[in-house]
Amino acid sequence: MNLVVGIHEFIWGLLVDWILFVGVYLTLGLDFIPLRLVPHALRLWWAAVRQPPEGEGETGPFLNSMAALGGMIGMGNVTGVAAALVVGGPGVLIWVWIGSLVGFATKFAETLLSTEYRTQQPSGHWSGGPMYYLGQAMPAQLRWFGPLFAVAGALAMFGVGNTLQSQQLAAVLQEGLAVPPLLTGVVMAGLTYLVISGGLRRIGLSSAWLMPLSVCTYVLGCLAMLVPHLADLPEVLATIVQQGLSPRAIASGTILVAISNGIRLGVLSNESGMGTSPIILSVGKPGQPFYQACISMLLSLADVVVCTATALVVLLSGSYLRSQSPVEVVKQAFDWGFPGSHWLLVVAAIPFTFTTFTAFAYYGERCLEYLCGERSNQIYRLLWVALMVIGAVIDLDIIWKSTEVLNALVALPNIIGIVVLSTKIFQETRSLLPPRLHLNLPQA
Amino acid sequence: MIPFSATSLLHTLTPLLLASAEAAEQGGGQSGASLIQTKLATLPMAGMFSLIAFAFLATLIVSKLSTRVGIPAILGVLLLGVIVTPDAAILSPEGAETLHVVSLSMLLFYAGLSSNFTNLRQLLGYGLLLAVGGVMVSSVLFAAGIWVISHGTGSLVPGGVGLPLSVCFLVASCLGSTDAGATLSVLRSVRRLVPPHIKTLVEFESSINDPAAILFLLLVIGLSTQTAGQDVDSIHSIAIQIQTFLKSIGSGIMVGLILTYVAQFILNSVLTSRDQVLVVGMSLAMASYGISTLLGGSGYITAFVTGAFLSNNIYKNPYITPELVENSLEPFNTMMELVVFMLFGLLFDPSKLTSYILPGVLMSLMLMFIARPLSVIVFKPFSSLNQRETALVCWCGLRGAVPLALSYSVIHSLPQISGITAEQARLIGEEVQNLIFVIVVTNLCLQGFSLPKVCRWLGFRELSDAQLAASN
Numbered sequence: 001m002n003l004v005v006g007i008h009e010f011i012w013g014l015l016v017d018w019i020l021f022v023g024v025y026l027t028l029g030l031d032f033i034p035l036r037l038v039p040h041a042l043r044l045w046w047a048a049v050r051q052p053p054e055g056e057g058e059t060g061p062f063l064n065s066m067a068a069l070g071g072m073i074g075m076g077n078v079t080g081v082a083a084a085l086v087v088g089g090p091g092v093l094i095w096v097w098i099g100s101l102v103g104f105a106t107k108f109a110e111t112l113l114s115t116e117y118r119t120q121q122p123s124g125h126w127s128g129g130p131m132y133y134l135g136q137a138m139p140a141q142l143r144w145f146g147p148l149f150a151v152a153g154a155l156a157m158f159g160v161g162n163t164l165q166s167q168q169l170a171a172v173l174q175e176g177l178a179v180p181p182l183l184t185g186v187v188m189a190g191l192t193y194l195v196i197s198g199g200l201r202r203i204g205l206s207s208a209w210l211m212p213l214s215v216c217t218y219v220l221g222c223l224a225m226l227v228p229h230l231a232d233l234p235e236v237l238a239t240i241v242q243q244g245l246s247p248r249a250i251a252s253g254t255i256l257v258a259i260s261n262g263i264r265l266g267v268l269s270n271e272s273g274m275g276t277s278p279i280i281l282s283v284g285k286p287g288q289p290f291y292q293a294c295i296s297m298l299l300s301l302a303d304v305v306v307c308t309a310t311a312l313v314v315l316l317s318g319s320y321l322r323s324q325s326p327v328e329v330v331k332q333a334f335d336w337g338f339p340g341s342h343w344l345l346v347v348a349a350i351p352f353t354f355t356t357f358t359a360f361a362y363y364g365e366r367c368l369e370y371l372c373g374e375r376s377n378q379i380y381r382l383l384w385v386a387l388m389v390i391g392a393v394i395d396l397d398i399i400w401k402s403t404e405v406l407n408a409l410v411a412l413p414n415i416i417g418i419v420v421l422s423t424k425i426f427q428e429t430r431s432l433l434p435p436r437l438h439l440n441l442p443q444a
Numbered sequence: 445m446i447p448f449s450a451t452s453l454l455h456t457l458t459p460l461l462l463a464s465a466e467a468a469e470q471g472g473g474q475s476g477a478s479l480i481q482t483k484l485a486t487l488p489m490a491g492m493f494s495l496i497a498f499a500f501l502a503t504l505i506v507s508k509l510s511t512r513v514g515i516p517a518i519l520g521v522l523l524l525g526v527i528v529t530p531d532a533a534i535l536s537p538e539g540a541e542t543l544h545v546v547s548l549s550m551l552l553f554y555a556g557l558s559s560n561f562t563n564l565r566q567l568l569g570y571g572l573l574l575a576v577g578g579v580m581v582s583s584v585l586f587a588a589g590i591w592v593i594s595h596g597t598g599s600l601v602p603g604g605v606g607l608p609l610s611v612c613f614l615v616a617s618c619l620g621s622t623d624a625g626a627t628l629s630v631l632r633s634v635r636r637l638v639p640p641h642i643k644t645l646v647e648f649e650s651s652i653n654d655p656a657a658i659l660f661l662l663l664v665i666g667l668s669t670q671t672a673g674q675d676v677d678s679i680h681s682i683a684i685q686i687q688t689f690l691k692s693i694g695s696g697i698m699v700g701l702i703l704t705y706v707a708q709f710i711l712n713s714v715l716t717s718r719d720q721v722l723v724v725g726m727s728l729a730m731a732s733y734g735i736s737t738l739l740g741g742s743g744y745i746t747a748f749v750t751g752a753f754l755s756n757n758i759y760k761n762p763y764i765t766p767e768l769v770e771n772s773l774e775p776f777n778t779m780m781e782l783v784v785f786m787l788f789g790l791l792f793d794p795s796k797l798t799s800y801i802l803p804g805v806l807m808s809l810m811l812m813f814i815a816r817p818l819s820v821i822v823f824k825p826f827s828s829l830n831q832r833e834t835a836l837v838c839w840c841g842l843r844g845a846v847p848l849a850l851s852y853s854v855i856h857s858l859p860q861i862s863g864i865t866a867e868q869a870r871l872i873g874e875e876v877q878n879l880i881f882v883i884v885v886t887n888l889c890l891q892g893f894s895l896p897k898v899c900r901w902l903g904f905r906e907l908s909d910a911q912l913a914a915s916n
Contacts, residue, residue: 006683013687017694024698028705256740 004401011408016264019273022415023102026109029426033433034108034297035101040434041294048295055286058126061295063204064284068277069299070207070355071161071363073215073306075168076269078348081310082326082333088261090236091244093311095259099266100304104297106272109418109425111296113137114275114282115289116428121374125199128282129363130275131370134417142420145413146370149275152409153367154380157276159403161360162384163391169353170392172327176346185392188354189385196361196381200283203358214351215306221344222309225337229316236315269307270300274407275414279363290432313337357388499528503782514633514896516626518785518844519888525789540791541852545733547784548849549747552658553729554777555651556751558624567645570827574645574820574837575652579620579660582811582819587616589810590879597803607872610668610861614854615876617664619811619883620657623844624650625781626888627895630842634896637904642833646840654846655748661850662742663689669860695741700749703732707754721772728754781845788848792881796874804882811883812891816841832902839898843887851880 027034045061052060059067084092110130117136118128131153135146166188170181195206226233242248244258271277281296310330314320317336319329331342365380418425503521510520561568587609595606607615624647631638631646666685707728715721729747736746817838824834855873859866 006680010683010687014690014694017691017698021694021698021701025701028701 004398004405008401008404011405015408015411016260016267019106019267019411019415020099020102020263022273022418023099023104023106023267025419026105026422026425027102029422030105030108030429033429034105034293037108037294038104038297038301041298044291044294045298053286053291055288056120056126057285057287058200058283059204060285061291063201063208064280065295065299066207066211067200067204067355067359067362068280068296069211069215069302070203071280071359072269072271072277072299072303073211074165074352074356075349076265077303077306078310078330078345078352079326080265080269081307082314082320082329084261084265085311085314085320086324086326086329088258089243089254090240090315091242091255091258092262092265093240093308093315094244095262096266096269096307096311097304099263100270100300100307101266103267103270103272104300106415106418107270107277107296107300108293108429109422110272110275110278110414111281112289112293112425112428113418113421114278115287115292118282118287121369123374126283126287127366127369129279129366129370130414130417131367133421134413135370137421137424138417139420142417145417149410149413150367150370152406152413153276154364154371156403156406156410157360157364157367158384158387160407161356161363162387163403165353165356166388166391167395169349172346172349176343181392182389185389188357188392189388191354192357192361192388193381193385195358196365196384200280200362203362206358207355210351210355214348215302218344218348219306219309221341222313222337225313225334226316232316233312236312240315265307266304270303272300273415274411276360276363276410279366280359289428293429499786500782503786507782511629511633514630514893516842516844516888516892517629518623518626518781519885519892521782521785522789522848522885525786526792526794528790541856543787544849544852545743546730547780547787548846549733549744550726550729550777550780551784551845551849552654552744553725553732553747553751554773554780555624555654556748556753557725557755557773557777559648559651559752559755561756566828567641567648570823570829571645571648572652573823573826575649576656577823578649578819579617579653579656581822582815583613583616583620583657583660585818586619586807586811586815587613589815590615590807593803593806593810597806607875608861608863610664611854611858611864611872611876613664613668614661614857615879616815617657617661618850618854618880619843619847620660621654621843621846621850622646622650622841623846625777626842626844626892627840630892630895631840631899634899636906637896637899638836639833639904642829642836642840646837649837655745657846658742658744658850659689659693661853662692665854665857665861668862669857692740692742693745695739696736696743696745697749699732699736699739699741699746700753703728703735703746703750704753707750718768718772721768722776725773725776784845784849788845792877797878797882800875800878800882804879805886807879808883808886808890811843812839812841812887832904835902836899836904839891839895841887842891842895843884847880847884851877 045065048061052062058064081096084096088095113133114128114130117132118126119132120126131146131150133146134149135143138145166185169188170179170184173179173184174181195202198205243254244262245255267273277296277299281292281299284292284295314329314333317333319332319336323329323332327345330345334341334344361381361384364384365377368376368380502524506520506524507517510517590607590612591609594612627646627650628643631643635643663685666689667682707724710724711721715724728750732746732750733743737743820834820838820841827834829837854876858864858869858873858876861869864872
């Protein structure tokens, strides 16, 4: 046990840094193009909602982005934020933003490459993701990164997207509504199987019902809680800036805690560097690399918004000073906003977690498919729901810690691959850039 | 031209001005103040300027003379520094510390600039292996050698005992880095004999093994201080040390990335004339050390990384040509190296040197004849070099400024090392400084003096003018 925890701490302490470095490298190497493309991406997405574009792919941009968003937004955007604020103080928020903004470039690059190297399976459906570009675009002696990513991915998804989520959800429901864990596990597993057996289209449809509703309700709910206390907002913002950036904070060393916690959350919350969400994003219509890459950044943007909403409520309520447990902090903050509203957390937890189950099932399934072909899909789905039930009932801490180590094996080949392919990414992005955007880049 | 000359003058003068100001501060109080020092203290500003000017001119004359004699130019300058002040108390410890930090980060920045990966082509992998692996192999071997020699000759030195093993490792890792400037200045007299790819390889190796030696030193310092008083869970603490170590490299690389971007932006959009490149270079070298140290990274690594990224143009900026970087910053590096060696000479206290000569020379021989050749030969299977070329590389391991500068880092970290009291730390510090000085001087003398002869003896044929032109 100690050994696993040790390895886990060792690897993840470094990996977050490296994911950040890759993000910084790509952001600078692309001359901030991804960040400057966000308005363009918003226009693209909105146009696609009104009239879905034609092209090869599994689902249209709307269903596609909702399915991926379902995987990205989870309880980490709620309790994870609270945990970071408890440890790092208000200054964390600034660094969450920095970590996330840097992640935009990583996400952009991953999706660009994934879409370029996506493949049509014999039965006609499309598959994409880091394993495809790692296996095809890398120099010959590094092509084994593709299978490595797929093996680690197929296994690691069971931890971060399955047993851990299942266990947390069961605990929340048992505490909040007195639902027995076994019941939670069986019902969730049944619903999940219904959704994932229908492929990406059904995953997208279910997320398209759940995500806009729950995310909007959550964010608007948080904003509504802030409205009566708007007068305190400037003061809180000043504290955030002061603790996150001021020379005094730099001198006292507290800033290092804020930086490490903030960046960690910012980097991990939107999965940049993990290479997971491009698995969904790359197979959407119209299937043009640049288009999909633009859409991918909007998800990161939504993710930051949800994190910020949680953080502002927690900071204004001051609950992060009163409790150490993240769940307690969020509950107290909600009670401060609207008395008696802590059950909102439970209500948010169900859709947030459910969409994570379905999206990560798809990620793992594609990884296994890359290794064993399409016949493995049914087996993976059954295994997936079986582990959901087990995860809900038994505390599998050791297992999910081990899969976190595997998670590192997912992220590592991916970020190395992105660095190796960075020249290609830089060139392609510049050549694909629509000239009418007038981004005023240095002439090559 | 005005900004160029004004800033370069200012920057090169600052260390020496600082030195004289420090001397002026403490001139009166020191009991053993020498004649020169008291004179320095009472000098007016104009006098100080002329003195500094003459010091610089003297270094040039000395380098010319030493090249004529056949020893590396920097050795001459170092000895000049020692001769000029027989008393070393010219600088306060803090002042000396600042100067070391500044000069070392400048040297590393330049080492980064001269590490051009594209020049090396098929020898790139071997060059990296030789630089990184070579530092480790030769440091470990050399540490063992130092331990044996210092225990064998322990009765000769003032401390009366040999160095502890951890200190041996520290000294050995200091001396891991080779000096391209020294090697090339010697090779210049026989440049028709040396194959161009060997010259590129040696230059590349010596620029990469500067940061490699510093990293190895940091690792050794970290590991030997961590073991103090922690008997439980030592694996855990070693893991934390290694993690911190890797993190400091990481943040160094990241700050390097950001600064490189800033530099490219300035080179593209801010500069109005080419002369200003030098200003950009110097500010970058200092910023890289400062920012990275503030953020908890390794400043020297950042300086190196920034230089390396800039010269290898990682962001594919069309404006940055290697010639631009080299022509604008090379004069600056020459200046820096002269200042550094002059300063080390000034700071060094030769009064206790005599008792360290024998062990120092023995260690230097051990370095030249055992540690260095073995560390090259170990990696021979990975290279395309033939026997003669490998032999030449073995002999091209001249030690220069970096070991001298690092010796101060070692002395600073001595009190934190487990099992060393403050009194011992002082004695050992003195011993370490003297030993490193003797080793560097012996090494520069012997290898520098004999390198041209070795070249001929190994039977390298003269290259024609056409071949030389093709290589440049």
